[in-house]
Amino acid sequence: MGQDQAVSIRDLLRGLPVFARPLPQFAPGDAPDHPDDLFVSWLGEAIAAGVVEPHAMTLSTLDVDGVPDTRVLLLKDVDDRGWQFATDAGSAKGRQVAGRPDAALGFYWREQGRQVRVQGSVSPLDPQTSASDFLARPVGSRVASLASRQSEVLSDPTDLEHALAAAEDAVRENPDLLSASHTVYAVTPRTVEFWQGHAERRHVRLRYRRVGDAWIKELLWP
Numbered sequence: 001m002g003q004d005q006a007v008s009i010r011d012l013l014r015g016l017p018v019f020a021r022p023l024p025q026f027a028p029g030d031a032p033d034h035p036d037d038l039f040v041s042w043l044g045e046a047i048a049a050g051v052v053e054p055h056a057m058t059l060s061t062l063d064v065d066g067v068p069d070t071r072v073l074l075l076k077d078v079d080d081r082g083w084q085f086a087t088d089a090g091s092a093k094g095r096q097v098a099g100r101p102d103a104a105l106g107f108y109w110r111e112q113g114r115q116v117r118v119q120g121s122v123s124p125l126d127p128q129t130s131a132s133d134f135l136a137r138p139v140g141s142r143v144a145s146l147a148s149r150q151s152e153v154l155s156d157p158t159d160l161e162h163a164l165a166a167a168e169d170a171v172r173e174n175p176d177l178l179s180a181s182h183t184v185y186a187v188t189p190r191t192v193e194f195w196q197g198h199a200e201r202r203h204v205r206l207r208y209r210r211v212g213d214a215w216i217k218e219l220l221w222p
């Protein structure tokens with residue numbers, strides 16, 4: 001790429017507006033004692049504001065050499081067991097969390113200029129939870145999961161077609177067929193940060209930090 005092209009991309013990026021829209025207020029003094037409660041209330045506000053896919057989040061993990069990796073997943077549930085997502089245990093992320101059970105989650109709700117960040121430890125939930133999550137998925141998703149060798153090299157696209165056709169037949173024969181590797185994981189948070197963007201960069205940051213069984217709330221400099 002030439003120098004002129006690089007400069008023009010820089011100018012293009014610098015010219016893009018940021019937070020140039022009405023943004024919600026966030027009064028951290030009114031925040032509940034538990035971060036899950038604030039998350040549920042922000043999620044409800046995001047849905048009401050028409051945020052597209054507000055349950056999409058980044059999941060960042062580390063491989064055994066400490067090399068970071070990240071990708072987008074769907075949040076499946078939040079309860080006493082943690083913030084949950086579902087994936088294939090044999091995938092890159094599944095292998096990473098098996099080797100090093102630390103992770104970070106990140107949400108960005110651009111329509112509201114809001115960000116939520118979670119740090120914690122990851123563990124698989126019990127097989128019954130994974131089984132019922134799997135069976136609750138639409139048939140097409142179940143077929144795709146059963147056929148997939150997620151994150152492996154696909155050297156010939158016809159291999160995928162054949163695997164999908166075989167999985168389709170198998171599900172037709174046994175609609176309750178389970179994937180042995182479909183797994184629901186829970187992130188048990190150590191910190192959860194709520195970030196409200198502001199046009200003049202007076203962003204508001206509230207971090208919850210777990211100390212024993214309690215949550216400490218602290219404001220952070222923007």
Ligand SMILES: Cc1cc2nc3c(=O)[nH]c(=O)nc-3n(C[C@H](O)[C@H](O)[C@H](O)COP(=O)(O)O)c2cc1C
Pocket residue numbers: 053056069070071072073074075085086087088091092093094150151
């Ligand atoms: C909006 C969105 C939602 C996604 N949801 C999931 C999901 O819930 N589970 C999943 O395994 N992959 C999901 N993916 C695909 C992942 O980003 C990723 O490509 C895949 O899980 C393989 O990741 P890995 O190779 O790091 O294991 C989603 C992608 C997008 C863009």
